Amino acid sequence: MTTVALAITDGMLHFELSLAIEVFGSDLTHIVDPWYDFALCGPSAVRVDRFHLVPDHGLDRLRQADTVIVPGWADVDRDPPAELVDAVRAAHEAGARVASLCTGAFVLAAAGLLDGRRATTHWAHTEELTRRHPRVAVDPDVLYVDNGSVLTSAGKAAAMDLCLHLVRLDHGSAVANTIARRLVVPPHRDGGQAQFVTTPVPTPGNHPLARLFPWVLQRLDQALTVEDLARQAGMSSRHLGRHFRSVTGTTPLQWLLTQRIRHAQELLETTDDTVDTIATATGMGTATTLRRHFARTVGVPPDTYRRTFRTRAGTRTGTGIGTGIGTGIRPAPALPNAAAAIDLAVGALVGRS
Template sequence: MLNNVAVAAVNGVTPFELGIFCEVFGIDRSAVGLPVYDFAVCAAEEGPLVVGDGHFGLTLPFGPERLEEADLICLPADRGAPTREYPQPLLAALHRAVDRGARVLSVCSGAFMLGAAGLLDGRRCTTHWMHAPALLRRYPRALVDPDVLYVDEGQIITAAGTASGIDACLHVVRQEQGAEVANTIARRMVVPPHRDGGQAQYIRRPLPRTACDTMGEVIAWMARHLAEEITVEQLAERAHMSARTFARRFLAETGTTPYQWLLRQRVLLAQELLESSDETVDAIAGRCGFGNAAALRHHFLRTLGTTPNAFRRTFRGPQAA
């Protein structure tokens, strides 16, 4: 049962991510029948702690010893990640917590603390999409998924950037105290109890470029003709190669197949049109080469983890869909 919650704060702790834990677990809502958590924010380093970019400091009454009694330890992001070293007493406390059955929840770059403690080895996890490559480089045994809002691996929960920490906290409350409690907290916070999709829908990917001139002209042509039916044979003819040679060269220079490249660029174009135009989903599907709304929805969902209408609501408001 989730009763005792502790936040481990280090120098450079970011105020928004710290505030998420305080908002979900640190407020007494017993007047509306919600559970009250034994909640504390703990200084994992000598204080006063610098908050964020140093605009203010934080003096806390608890040190890392308070983590020993927590059912849930929360790790907010900090400005020092991904290059800093974390205090050994903090890393040891995280290990002991997992050994005794407690859960640990990180938000954004807080995942680097888990990596430093060796708690991501062989585990699926996430962090903010901007930090995902660095997390994988520093902790290559971690199974980093940069496209999701959060990952629940039982005792280890990792959330992506900023607001996805709210999603992960409500997920834990839903598991421990039920949907009614989680939904009531969400209503009090004026946030959705559950968000569809993943963080892939928030990533801007520029048109891939190849350092070699072999594919440059063909790729530019493909980008201008996304609405048309395109075959490898057509592309190979434009590149003056056999289809087999073209496919092999394309993969070597772009890291993907012609089909997957086209599919990704069509989804990107659909994102732009959903966000910037009032065209129907059917019309957008035609302009992007998907043919119909059903095909667009299928590939949109597989690529981004959300639907075209949900994406449009997210970026343009409910009335746009």
């Protein structure tokens, strides 16, 4: 997937638009080379909130892209422009992978790309998406949905999760983690996590599991149990399960398994360790166990995964846990942008209330 085209028109949400440009439109060849060829596609002049953008290409260029991204659509009470809908549909028919961010799902639904498929959007608009497009299986409780050639994300920060998911699919976990660290955002949140509709966004230090997560990530080689996690968190196993469901949308054991698989992905990409050694390092016990869980979660065996991403990314050295630390790839300076900017903005609003 070498060419990424961002499909824009009047009325797009600037936040999701900016996220996509930051990930795919930046020059990140110092992290992995080659990076994506990026194209901004739309009518001659586009108004995005209070700003005006001049696209590089017309919407007909979408048909030449490997991946088409549709940012959030501001006015979901009216139909998106027919020229945008037609161009996105044509791109998909030409073989493009199409992804929507936030309410961009309304564009994909209007193009018929979500009929019979599971999809999501910002939680505040899931009922409207269901009402207007009853053939779409709308899931309001996930961060993003990957249907292979069609992907959708929930709102705001979940758009970044989907962008990093696309990078992970194309370039592997180590590269995605390095970019996440550069943007000062979490390296991986599963698409199945809840959208936190009824709970505050869990920033470091303001939820009961804030200290538990890094403790676990440093001990993935150990045979941890729910009781071990509960003891470390200072609560009962039942309360631990409730907090995990509230914060991550999943169970402690499923979350732990996901972290083990992600660590295994990075070790497969960045080291020459055998599958047996990686099974031990990730707490999976045996190569047989690792292969079974890895194939079920990732979709391919560990050896196939290693061949794919070692070939794409070239030679890398070192290891890291979860965040890509020590991958041998020197990232750009970690600027306090992206998630840090969100934290600052939210903090300012809270201070005024």
